[in-house]
Amino acid sequence: MIPAPLRRAAVVVTAALAALLALAGPAAAHGADAPDGTDYRAEVTGIGPAQPGLTARMVEAGARLELTNRTPADVEVLGYSGEPYLRIGPGGVYENSRSPATYLNRTLAGDTQLPPEADPAAAPVWRRVSDGQSVRWHDQRTLWREADPPAQVAAAPDREQRVRDWVVPLRAGTGTIEVRGTLDWVPPPDAYPWWVAATLGFLVIGAAGLVPAGTATGVRALRGAGALLALGGAAAVALTVGKALDAGAAGAGGVLLDLLTGQVWTLLTGLGALAAGGYALARRPAADFALALAGACLTLFAGVSNLAVLSRSVAPVAGPPDLARVLVTVALATGLGAVAAGLLRLRTASRAARNTPATPVAR
Structure with missing residues (x-):
């Protein structure tokens, strides 16, 4: 009982x-799709030229890049073929449904199948996704997506070392801005x-x-x-x-x-x-x-x-x-x-x- x-x-x-x-x-x-942990450390080192009110950082153990735009003008993030991918500004956040990056960046693996309308050469079709001034996305330029480590890491896995420097291009009006960062191997x-x-x-x-x-x-x-x-x-x-x-x-x-x-x-x-x-x-x-x-x-x-x-x-x-x-x-x-x-x-x-x-x- x-x-x-x-x-x-x-x-x-x-x-x-x-x-x-x-x-x-x-x-x-x-x-x-956030990692439980990783041995690759992605960091933002700066924005050039510097823009007051425009900031970037890595979140989710480096799985996503976050961009915040508190300036009075729109800023565009360019995709992998140089096409407009995201637009962030006072009116909110928009994504270009014609950009392949819109679909590839939805998962950490970047393995989303592209729909027929994805065409980097086509005129942008903007779709509002948020009314805020910040956006986060998986950017393949900041990640190491291969199953095997880079050759230099495989040769010396017990040593912390640089995998690559990376750049994510932005456009503000007719000017170009770069979010710069690094990707390092850190021994477990x-x-x-x-x-x-x-x-x-x-x-x-x-x-x-x-x-x-x-x-x-x-x-x-x-x-x-x-x-x-x-x-x-x-x-x-x-x-x-x-x-x-x-x-x-x-x-x-x-x-x-x-x-x-x-x-x-x-x-x-x-x-x-x-x-x-x-x-x-x-x-x-x-x-x-x-x-x-x-x-x-x-x-x-x-x-x-x-x-x-x-x-x-x-x-x-x-x-x-x-x-x-x-x-x-x-x-x-x-x-x-x-x-x-x-x-x-x-x-x-x-x-x-x-x-x-x-x-x-x-x-």
Whole structure:
């Protein structure tokens, strides 16, 4: 017989997961072609000649180039054959439906089949795609799209080195502007120390489930596991904010919008781990079940889904790559540890319940 608190917790968790699925479904395509990590670092080095109000940067671990035009005049981005591709200005963002770049740049692989109307020599047909003053796109000139590394990288993969300098041409009126940048090979890190740290953390936290629940030591063990799970939840929230910033979100409103549309799984997982950690700290009923479930979600959505960060030199997270690796390692260790501790405590409680003699009914 499942205890009533456990049944109630299961109902609450099932409802929460259903809500999570409903929220996350429409956002599944957001950043779907953004890399989980890469060893190629793309950077914008400048715009020449400089134009006040015209800025460019790389976002999504270098997968997209972002151009912002706050000048009073339109600026055109030229495609791969020199044709007008994008137009950005006070009236919004427009794309030329006759430019092959419009279709090729929709995916990171650049493998979209061109429609018959794609003709770089044809007169532009402009289609409005946004009312903002910024646009982001996959530009093949900034990327390394081959499966094999460049020859110089293959010859010395342990050395950071320049792959190429790149230029994306723009047109403002009758003048030409260039967005200039670099593409570098950065040797990948050794993932072994991070796996060791995650394993040790898992073992330490999971050991809390071996302490008898009915003792003072067991109470402290439960609270310790809850505190560490909450730490993992905070790491997951920080990871989602870092991903939103790397994806180009600007300001508190932009970050919040990206969190609610593009990073909702990891965000809700982190918040759930924080709540479950607090639940365990308060020694509430079904805290063991909450530990195990929140830990499993944290492991999957904040840990496993970001494993590439541990073995790639460029992470899709704003800030130092090592910070992203720390956050993923903490999420993995605390999530797996909470699963082990929660399940072990549930198993112990179930055995104790079976071994407890039934109280005779008074007549």
